[in-house]
Amino acid sequence: MVEDAGFRIGISASVTGDPLVPHLQKYLARRGMKSSGVQVAPFNQIHQVCRQHEQVFGGSPDIIFLSWRLEDLLGSPLSDWEKIHKVLGDLAESVSILRQNFSGTLIVTLPACPVDFSNDLLSVTPNPASVSVDHLRVFWLGLLENRGSIHHLDTHSILLKIGQDQAYDARKWYLYRQPWSERFWELLARQVGRIICLQTLPAKKCIVLDADNTLWGGVVGEDGLSGIHLGNDFPGRVYKDFQKSLSFLQKKGILLAIASKNNEADFFSVLDQHDEMLLKREDFVAFEVHWNSKVESLKNIAKKLNIGLDSIVFIDDSGKEIGEVKERLPMVTCLQVPEEITDLPTFLQTEDIFDMESITEEDLLRTSRIQATEQRQRLQEVLSEDDYKLSLNLQMSVFQMQDQHVQRIVQLINKTNQFNLTTIRRSQEEIQALVASGKYIIVGMTLEDKYGDYGLVGVAIVKKEHNIGIIDTFLMSCRVLGRDAEVAFLTALANISQTYGCEFLRGYYVRTLKNEMVSNFYQKQGFSSVGDFWQASCEDIKALQHIVDVKII
Amino acid sequence: MSDKLIALFADILEISEDMLNDETSPKNTWQWDSLTAMHLIAAIETTFDVRLSTKEIVSMDSIAKVRAVLQGKNIDI
Numbered sequence: 300m301v302e303d304a305g306f307r308i309g310i311s312a313s314v315t316g317d318p319l320v321p322h323l324q325k326y327l328a329r330r331g332m333k334s335s336g337v338q339v340a341p342f343n344q345i346h347q348v349c350r351q352h353e354q355v356f357g358g359s360p361d362i363i364f365l366s367w368r369l370e371d372l373l374g375s376p377l378s379d380w381e382k383i384h385k386v387l388g389d390l391a392e393s394v395s396i397l398r399q400n401f402s403g404t405l406i407v408t409l410p411a412c413p414v415d416f417s418n419d420l421l422s423v424t425p426n427p428a429s430v431s432v433d434h435l436r437v438f439w440l441g442l443l444e445n446r447g448s449i450h451h452l453d454t455h456s457i458l459l460k461i462g463q464d465q466a467y468d469a470r471k472w473y474l475y476r477q478p479w480s481e482r483f484w485e486l487l488a489r490q491v492g493r494i495i496c497l498q499t500l501p502a503k504k505c506i507v508l509d510a511d512n513t514l515w516g517g518v519v520g521e522d523g524l525s526g527i528h529l530g531n532d533f534p535g536r537v538y539k540d541f542q543k544s545l546s547f548l549q550k551k552g553i554l555l556a557i558a559s560k561n562n563e564a565d566f567f568s569v570l571d572q573h574d575e576m577l578l579k580r581e582d583f584v585a586f587e588v589h590w591n592s593k594v595e596s597l598k599n600i601a602k603k604l605n606i607g608l609d610s611i612v613f614i615d616d617s618g619k620e621i622g623e624v625k626e627r628l629p630m631v632t633c634l635q636v637p638e639e640i641t642d643l644p645t646f647l648q649t650e651d652i653f654d655m656e657s658i659t660e661e662d663l664l665r666t667s668r669i670q671a672t673e674q675r676q677r678l679q680e681v682l683s684e685d686d687y688k689l690s691l692n693l694q695m696s697v698f699q700m701q702d703q704h705v706q707r708i709v710q711l712i713n714k715t716n717q718f719n720l721t722t723i724r725r726s727q728e729e730i731q732a733l734v735a736s737g738k739y740i741i742v743g744m745t746l747e748d749k750y751g752d753y754g755l756v757g758v759a760i761v762k763k764e765h766n767i768g769i770i771d772t773f774l775m776s777c778r779v780l781g782r783d784a785e786v787a788f789l790t791a792l793a794n795i796s797q798t799y800g801c802e803f804l805r806g807y808y809v810r811t812l813k814n815e816m817v818s819n820f821y822q823k824q825g826f827s828s829v830g831d832f833w834q835a836s837c838e839d840i841k842a843l844q845h846i847v848d849v850k851i852i
Numbered sequence: 853m854s855d856k857l858i859a860l861f862a863d864i865l866e867i868s869e870d871m872l873n874d875e876t877s878p879k880n881t882w883q884w885d886s887l888t889a890m891h892l893i894a895a896i897e898t899t900f901d902v903r904l905s906t907k908e909i910v911s912m913d914s915i916a917k918v919r920a921v922l923q924g925k926n927i928d929i
Contacts, residue, residue: 321894474910
């Protein structure tokens, strides 16, 4: 499967970079990732790496991390502004050249304040070096603005977290030309690892929460509405702050759901009547409140939301419930409420599992979309299938990708599992390289109906080869399936491909663990089998019947 | 002769434990180069929860010498 393919990481540092390797491998293993190798370029050759990365690493890695320090390039203390501007300008130029020639993920450090042990804590005048460093960091970011997608890794925030005394190790500096303690390397590796995981791992979409001793302290069925802990004092404050952190994630687009063994009346009395409850009924997309097993509840929620169990995070205080879910649904990520209860409000952050690349408009609207889905389902229950489809008044727009669509298209390409014919994953750089090659047509699709706007939910990529268009990618978000949208999208794709001189479209299916639903897709649309491919003429495809109102922009 | 120290060396140098003994040194083991020496020191400090001085680090040019330094600190290896 595509997700399991190993990837290569290349590191270039202005100090000896090798201590990063074991920490990075450990972090990636903890997140369940395989890497097929980490290579460290010779010490202090960042410019050479930027200009000849393939020679240095023996081929192109998938990820390059450039780690540099102000004091290695400029010496210390920092004073000569002319020199600073020149040195940083040269480095930014090299980084830009690498960005142009390298299509993978590029991570570059945003440097920290140089170590200056002469700084006297008794002195009340500001340390001149630390003042200028702020300016310098802003200047550096400015140099790389609009130079393509670069992940800036802020080493200063690591220094702040552990402090200069814990971050530096003079022995290592004089013995090995590397200044940092193992603790610092460990945190640096975590940050690099987080960026890599963001690019590679499927995103978590939903948190399923237990209620008693998870959302509040105590057991509502025994302690009653006024007996549970939720408020401004210990321990109620801990649960209130935990709800705050859940609310923060919910606003970023993570769905919240409940799996609680409780009497419905008890549970909803807290949700609707407790003054200190920050999370409200409308913040949740599913409730499984009964005495059946949590395994069953989780399956129901996944089915209702049409998401994979592997995109669910389950949180419960009971080791027994966690153990049962782990055993019977190993793909669900299980987190137990920490023994030290005051760690609860921050424990989700320390797990890194909700890291998000960039929040798109789609993420922000997700909870309200799910609620519109429920209204549609109620309608579906009373109408026949065709009447239901017609009554939705579906409107589709199909267009060629513009800059404002790139983020969302990359997001769909990397997370759509079910309705995805080939499951080819691509980074933003790879998509832009396809555009630049001039051989590919990249098409996006938005859909709306009378209950709401689904947003950008379909992507197709066609490679032009003479009069044939090869469908490299054809995918749709599963929230719009079963409404003829896939047929309508295909007809629009035929239309657009024709304007590029394609008489035929040729598609193929690559099986994964999750895309069984599209194994017969081309066959169902009347394509004929040609070797390993399916092919049909654009004219025939355009004639396919559907009930969607399609606009090609 | 298998102990925690030998296991640590085997892990970092990627050599099987029975190829290692007190005489193992950078002179007779090509895997023990300046780079793995750095990883070895980091692993020894973490595993045995100890902080070594540069003098001690520089003196550790065989497994026997490493053992002697750690034993001098009453560390159970």
